[in-house]
Amino acid sequence: MLTGKQLILATKPYAKETRWKSWYYTLSTAVILAGLFAGTAFLPWLFLRILCSILSGLVIVRMFVIYHDYQHHTILYQSRAAKLLFSAFGVFILAPASIWKRSHDYHHAHNSKLFTASIGSFPIMTQQKFLESTPAERRSYLAARHPVTILFGYISMFMVGMSLRSFTSSPSRHMDSLLALVLHFAAGTLLFIFMGWLSLLLLLIIPFFIACAIGAYLFYAQHNFPGVTFRDKEGWCHDTAAMASSSYMLMSPFWNWVTGNIGYHHIHHLNSRIPFYRLPEAMAAIPELQQAKTTSLSPRAIAACLKLKIWSPEVNKMITIRQLKMRPAPVRAMAV
Secondary structure (H helix, E strand, C coil): CCCCCHHHHCCHCCCCCCHHHHHHHHHHHHHHHHHHHHHHHHCCCCHHHHHHHHHHHHHHHHHHHHHHHHHHHHHHHCHHHHHHHHHHHHCCCCCCHHHHHHHHHHHHHCCCCCCCCCCCCCCEEEEHHHHCCHHHHHHHHHHCCCCHHCHHHHHHHHHHHHHHHHHHHHCCCHHHHHHHHHHHHHHHHHHHHCCCCCHHHHHHHHHHHHHHHHHHHHHCCCCCCCCCEEEEEHHHCCCHHHHHCCCCCCEEEEHHCCCCCCEEEHHHHEEEEEEEEHHHHHHHHHHHHHHHCCEEEEEEEEEEHHHHCCECCCCCCCCCCCHHCCCCCCCCCCCC
């Protein structure tokens, strides 16, 4: 069994892009997205306009994963054309490069570490910390992890979290966050004035709502699933965090295309320099990667992930609020 550094080294042959494939997948996805937006705007039949609007939301997810790979320097590194394209896309999707890369790099460096894993990810509280928190702190914590918050990722995660908070926290570092918000609301206003509320709904609100809801849920479920484990700083190591704290999300070929293979998330965390189109190849070639903890997009799996709220070190797993209420409060050692 390959473990530790040996396992990471085994993935290195797959951490090489094929340049023409990177461009092909990037440009073909961009062309499909542009075509769907054109269909949404100009097709004469409402049914087809609605269908194009929904599909454009799905293709935005795929384009975001490609953008995510570029920000890891996994594909098209040092390409000026790619930098221009993806900088524009980051502003378009309300996840500008300045905040996305900084928060996401932190997430990779601290994935599954207690008390720091929530930076760039969803917050994690231990059972004891939750019980010691004030009612307001508990409500804030549970609200951040609530299914409605994830469903409305368009507002909570992207508009407020990625754009508004990043700019207000450091205006000089995140001017692109302000630009993203200004352009987004300007586009919405112009659509409403010149094309009406239906075009605003189909060209902006529906695609972004779908894309951001899927993105927010994927980001949640990839590290909040039955069987996930968390560690303190002393017990943390990179390969264990990837294999034990990042899921392999079982998907159909269609959803693997839409999500750019991001379901192979354990491999991505093990070696983020593997291009998204080579992740299945790496998994097929390395038996140890096939032992990943899994989840899926089935209703039952989604419900199981969303119920998880608190990390319990006593049982070494995430538990629900109902399970928390059934468990005795941890006893704190008294000072002598």
